[in-house]
Amino acid sequence: MKLSNRLSAITDYVAPEDKIIDIGCDHALLDVYIAKELGKRLIASDIHEGAVNNAAKNIEKYDALKEIDLRLGNGLNVVNPEEINTIIIAGMGFHTIKDILSNKEKLTNVNKIIVQSNTDVIKLRKFVISLGFKINREKLVKDSDIIYTVIEFVRGEEKYSYEAIYFGPRILENKDELFTEYYTKKLLKYENLLLQLPSHEIRSILHHKKLIRIIKKELDIE
Ligand SMILES: C[S@@+](CC[C@H](N)C(=O)[O-])C[C@H]1O[C@@H](n2cnc3c(N)ncnc32)[C@H](O)[C@@H]1O
Incomplete structure (x- = not known):
């Protein structure tokens, strides 16, 4: 199956050892791709029943019932900390992402956050860094004429200049067209x-x- 450039960029940061929850999965096409093309089991969740119903249809259509554990609920409330080490959040605004990641007791075992925010990427960098993460990889990706930023945070500490937070430290190292x-x-x-x-x-x-x-x-x- 073919994903959009934006979702495809997220899958580039998925590794075999990741125990993933995709929060706000909506149609779950990203999750079907991770299950079927990357051969991984994962949890997909959404707060809205309509979205979960859409997800369920796609999961069935692509025969991914065994790999995808679909859950209905708000953010990280749907998991126990030991079930996950990686969080994917894409296609939401910064404030929703911040609310979701502020559920700190669920982050105990999380060592990777792959995130694409629709707003305030600079505030997002500052916030996730304040949770004890550093920016491992990141890139700009163009999809239907919109340029998005996809970031992979991992546990760790790194000092950043104003410019690094503004542009993204890894993006600055690799300035492309x-x-x-x-x-x-x-x-x-x-x-x-x-x-x-x-x-x-x-x-x-x-x-x-x-x-x-x-x-x-x-x-x-x-
Ligand atoms: C615009 S869609 C993005 C779907 C998909 N992640 C993507 O990037 O294409 C945002 C989804 O996040 C869900 N959502 C918003 N707030 C949420 C929360 N607190 N917990 C779980 N899902 C949430 C919405 O119901 C919606 O389905």
Whole structure:
């Protein structure tokens, strides 16, 4: 089966030893792929009954009942800590992801979090790092004209500069054409915004000037 670029990027970070829960599985196509193409058993869950029903249909359709343990419920409430060592969360906003990962007693055995947030990737990096994780791998991926960030966090400590948190430390090490595309657009957006900001909004002006400066530096623009 063929996954979207976004979901496919997540599967690149799945390893044989991972004991996975995919939270917010919705259609469960990611889970069917992990079960059938990567040969793994895993837990898939969703808070909405409609989503779980959709997932159940796909799991049956692709004959993955043996591999996928489907559960209905909120975030990590549906598992015991010893059942998992890896969490996948994709396609949600930062605040929902933060709420889910704040259930700290369920994280005891978790040594890997693969995450794709639809919003606030910078806040997401800071938050997951504050839980005792570091960024192992990450990449930009384009899907239907939208560029997403997929991050693999693992247990550990690493110090990060402002720029590393902003762009992503591993993304900075490997600046590809998506990087240029993504930040060229952001640069234009911030430059336009700066022109429109009222002169009394000094903090915001300084903040945007700083972002423009660091983006230009990484894009090698003077
Ligand atoms: C936009 S879909 C993303 C589906 C899939 N993960 C993907 O990336 O394509 C988000 C899903 O997360 C589920 N969801 C939202 N909050 C949740 C929570 N606290 N616990 C479990 N599932 C949740 C929603 O019901 C929805 O099915």
